[in-house]
Structure formats: C-alpha cells, structure tokens
Amino acid sequence: MTKKGRTLAENVADELLAMITIDKKFNYGDKLPNENELSADLQVSRTTLREAIRILVAHHVLEIKRGKGTYVKNNRELNEEFSLKGLSTFPMDVKDLYEMRLIFEPQSAYYAAKRATDKELERILYYGRLEEEQILKKEDRTEAEQAFHKAIAKATHNEFMNRLMPILYQAIDKGVLLSDTNEEIVQNTLHDHRMIMEFLSKRDAEGAKTAMKLHILHAMRGFGITEE
Numbered sequence: 478m479t480k481k482g483r484t485l486a487e488n489v490a491d492e493l494l495a496m497i498t499i500d501k502k503f504n505y506g507d508k509l510p511n512e513n514e515l516s517a518d519l520q521v522s523r524t525t526l527r528e529a530i531r532i533l534v535a536h537h538v539l540e541i542k543r544g545k546g547t548y549v550k551n552n553r554e555l556n557e558e559f560s561l562k563g564l565s566t567f568p569m570d571v572k573d574l575y576e577m578r579l580i581f582e583p584q585s586a587y588y589a590a591k592r593a594t595d596k597e598l599e600r601i602l603y604y605g606r607l608e609e610e611q612i613l614k615k616e617d618r619t620e621a622e623q624a625f626h627k628a629i630a631k632a633t634h635n636e637f638m639n640r641l642m643p644i645l646y647q648a649i650d651k652g653v654l655l656s657d658t659n660e661e662i663v664q665n666t667l668h669d670h671r672m673i674m675e676f677l678s679k680r681d682a683e684g685a686k687t688a689m690k691l692h693i694l695h696a697m698r699g700f701g702i703t704e705e
Contacts, residue, residue: 486528489521492596493529494538497549499600499627501620505551509539575697578645579690582626585633586673586689590682593632598677601628605674612667625670629677629689662699669695 496502509515509530516526530547533539540550593601608621626645630638669692676684697703 484528485521486525486532488594489519489525489529490532492519493533495597495600495628495631497538499604499624499631503549505549507549508545509547509549511546571700572697572702574645575693575700575702579693579697581638581641581645582629582693583686583690585630585635585638586677587682587686588635589629589632590677590680590685592634593677593680597628597632601625601632601677602674604628605670609667609670612663662696665695665699666692 497504503509510518512523512526516523519526521529530539530541534541537550537552539547541547589597589601604621604625608618608625611618611621627639627642630642633639669688672688673685673692676688
C-alpha cells in the first residue's frame with residue numbers, strides 16, 4: 478500500500494524523513510550512506526533515490542556538500558516540528574496534557590489505520606513491540622513510546638498532527654515517569670498497546686480509534702485525572 482497520488486520518489490523521501498525523525502537512524506549533521514548502499518536498503522533505483530534526495534534538499538532536510546556527500550541538515554524547524562513554537566514552552570500540568578491527547582490521538586489512530594503505507598504500519602508495530610519488550614525487561618521505554626505514537630501520527634498523513642507531536646511528548650514523557658511506579662498503569666499500557674496494534678494491523682479504523690481512547694482514559698484514571 479502506498480500513498481495515493483504520490484510518486485515513488487516522494488514516498489522514498491517520506492521514508493527517509495521517517496528514518497531521521499522517528500527511527501533516529503540518521504542524526505543532524507550525519508552523512509548519509511553512499512548511493513549504492515542506500516538505494517539497496519530502500520529497495521529502489523539510484524535514479525529514484527536521487528530524486529527523493531532532491532525533494533528533501535528542497536525542503537531543507539538534507540544538504541549536498543560537493544565532493545563530500547549528502548548530509549542531514551540541522552534544520553531548527555524540522556527539529557522543533559511545530560510552527561507555533563511558543564506553545565511548547567507553556568507550563569502544562571498532566572491533566573492538560575492528557576486531555577490534549579484524548580482530543581487528538583484517537584482520531585490519529587483512526588486515520589493511521591486507513592492511510593498508513595505498509596512501511597509505516599511496519600514501523601508502528603516495530604516500536605510497539607520494542608516498547609513491550611522494554612517494559613517486560615523494566616528498561617527505560619521513553620524513546621520507544623515516543624516513536625510509537627509519532628509513527629502513528631505520521632501515518633495519518635496530516636501535517637498538523639506531525640507538528641503537534643512535540644507538545645504531546647510532554648504528556649508521554651510525564652506518563653512514562655509516573656507510570657513506572659504504578660504497576661496497574663504499566664499493565665494497562667501493555668494490554669492497550671497490543672489492542673491498538675491489533676486493530677491497526679487489521680486496518681480497523683474504528684477499532685484503533687476506540688483502543689487509543691481507552692488507552693488514554695486508562696492512563697488518566699491511573700493518575701487520578703477525572704473527566705469533567
């Protein structure tokens with residue numbers, strides 16, 4: 478499944494962007510692998526890869542240094558990912574943040590189930606399973622949880638949702654820190670994420686939406702946050 482109405486090069490550019498912003502495979506300032514290696518990794522021709530790179534150069538994600546190679550540009554806007562930058566500096570309590578998640582994320586899961594490419598779905602499931610593994614090993618799961626929810630947001634193909642994620646990270650990060658001391662919340666997270674992944678893998682939009690809503694409500698109730 479690919480994004481409708483888009484060229485292969487545009488989809489490859491999107492995949493490269495996800496490798497930078499979600500997978501953190503390439504960090505800001507890193508040099509990309511050589512053309513042969515990267516085209517083989519992405520399973521596309523070098524011509525398609527070059528066009529994808531040109532797209533990302535035009536959007537100030539990559540830069541080509543003549544005689545040296547292609548590098549990930551230190552793009553402040555890409556790093557912050559939200560045009561209303563001042564909002565991320567506002568002090569917000571857990572209740573505010575979780576209410577914001579409740580407003581946006583169930584619908585994100587809905588659209589992700591409908592719109593995700595096969596590669597995007599694979600990425601969501603990968604981070605969901607990675608987080609489950611880290612929970613069971615009692616390891617820090619903050620980055621995996623961020624990547625899981627960010628991958629869902631990206632699969633909506635809605636630019637605003639992608640740019641909103643840094644704000645929602647505040648709720649995700651606080652949730653991880655607080656839930657580590659509450660075994661009931663941890664177990665709910667395991668169960669809820671499995672349910673979300675199951676519905677997404679079946680591309681059941683309504684099921685994914687409901688599962689995400691339950692996941693956030695479980696967390697809110699675990700933290701003593703009441704709906705008003």
